[in-house]
Amino acid sequence: xxxFGAIFILLASTWTGFEMAKQLSERPRQLRQLKxxxxxxxxxxxxxxxxxxxxxxxxxSQMPKPLSWLFKQFATKLQKGDQNVKQCWDDSIxxxxxxxxxxxGELEVLKQFGETLGQHDRYSQQKHIMLALNHLEREESDAxxxxxxxxxxxxxxxxxxxxLLVILLM
Numbered sequence: 048x049x050x051f052g053a054i055f056i057l058l059a060s061t062w063t064g065f066e067m068a069k070q071l072s073e074r075p076r077q078l079r080q081l082k083x084x085x086x087x088x089x090x091x092x093x094x095x096x097x098x099x100x101x102x103x104x105x106x107x108s109q110m111p112k113p114l115s116w117l118f119k120q121f122a123t124k125l126q127k128g129d130q131n132v133k134q135c136w137d138d139s140i141x142x143x144x145x146x147x148x149x150x151x152g153e154l155e156v157l158k159q160f161g162e163t164l165g166q167h168d169r170y171s172q173q174k175h176i177m178l179a180l181n182h183l184e185r186e187e188s189d190a191x192x193x194x195x196x197x198x199x200x201x202x203x204x205x206x207x208x209x210x211l212l213v214i215l216l217m
Contacts, residue, residue, distance in 0.1 A: 060208050065202055072198060073148035075191045077113070078149075078186060082187070084114055085180055088102060104118070104122040117140065118139075120142055121135055132164050132166070152182075152186045163175040
């Protein structure tokens with residue numbers, strides 16, 4: 048019976064370590080997806096002349112979750128028409144934020160981007176998108192650095208803490 052308990056503790060702590068490491072690898076992936084979404088948004092604004100809610104619906108169908116949820120929420124709020132674009136963007140971010148792997152830096156970039164969304168002509172909007180992309184590029188490099196630095200350590204720490212617990216309990 049002790050052996051089964053020891054194996055269970057070891058597996059649970061190892062799984063916890065791998066889940067924590069998954070968060071470290073999820074953030075750069077979601078940042079790449081967000082940058083791709085903003086590039087698509089830029090192309091749609093510059094060349095298609097579609098309304099913002101249609102572009103958001105299109106992006107929600109092209110992006111994987113949780114970013115698809117962000118653009119879906121944004122499109123839904125825009126279609127209701129009872130809020131301005133900034134409020135719709137901020138509310139959408141607030142609703143989807145907990146489902147993402149993003150940190151505070153990305154939140155600030157997205158909120159700042161929402162300040163200008165739909166407020167300017169196409170060329171000014173393009174400049175604001177490029178600014179947001181530059182900020183997200185910096186955040187992505189930081190996320191990749193953190194992933195390389197801590198991912199292996201977190202996995203090992205999960206296994207080793209389980210092993211220590213098993214040794215102490217035996």
